[in-house]
Amino acid sequence: MAQLLVENITLTFGGVAALSSVSLAVEEGELVSVIGPNGAGKTSLLNCISGFYHPQRGRILFEGHEITRASPHEVTRLGIARAFQNIELFSGLTVLENLLLARSWRGIGSTFWKTLTCRSSTWGWPKGADARASRR
Ligand SMILES: Nc1ncnc2c1ncn2[C@@H]1O[C@H](COP(=O)(O)OP(=O)(O)O)[C@@H](O)[C@H]1O
Numbered sequence: 001m002a003q004l005l006v007e008n009i010t011l012t013f014g015g016v017a018a019l020s021s022v023s024l025a026v027e028e029g030e031l032v033s034v035i036g037p038n039g040a041g042k043t044s045l046l047n048c049i050s051g052f053y054h055p056q057r058g059r060i061l062f063e064g065h066e067i068t069r070a071s072p073h074e075v076t077r078l079g080i081a082r083a084f085q086n087i088e089l090f091s092g093l094t095v096l097e098n099l100l101l102a103r104s105w106r107g108i109g110s111t112f113w114k115t116l117t118c119r120s121s122t123w124g125w126p127k128g129a130d131a132r133a134s135r136r
């Protein structure tokens with residue numbers, strides 16, 4: 001079974017359908033990109049997965065747990081972390097340290113961070129990762 005399963009979710013705001021029967025399956029260790037023009041529903045999809053919005057129809061499962069109606073802190077506890085489009089950076093930290101803050105509270109054991117750490121020890125951190133973060 002996929003690690004993350006989104007099944008036919010529909011999210012509407014009044015008369016606006018942000019998501020219309022959207023489905024998605026992500027296997028463990030798989031990287032999936034969601035692309036689309038402004039207003040296509042990318043952020044709404046992430047908001048549903050991370051518990052900020054709750055779809056009116058469909059369901060979302062993470063590692064077999066239904067999280068369709070879960071709140072952000074419950075979703076986080078299960079191991080889902082997200083970054084935001086409009087970010088607030090900690091200017092005293094490096095780019096990498098800011099990224100690490102989005103790490104799941106299950107810690108460095110998550111597949112993504114294991115992969116990132118492993119690749120970086122082989123090829124080095126991406127250029128600029130150790131620079132201080134700033135808005136510019
Ligand atoms: N909180 C909200 N209230 C009303 N409409 C919203 C809200 N969030 C998103 N929408 C609408 O849902 C649609 C999808 O938006 P969004 O998910 O932000 O798209 P994307 O991230 O792909 O640009 C748009 O029509 C947007 O105006």
Ligand SMILES: [Mg+2]
Nearest residue numbers: 042043044085
């Ligand atoms: Mg967006």
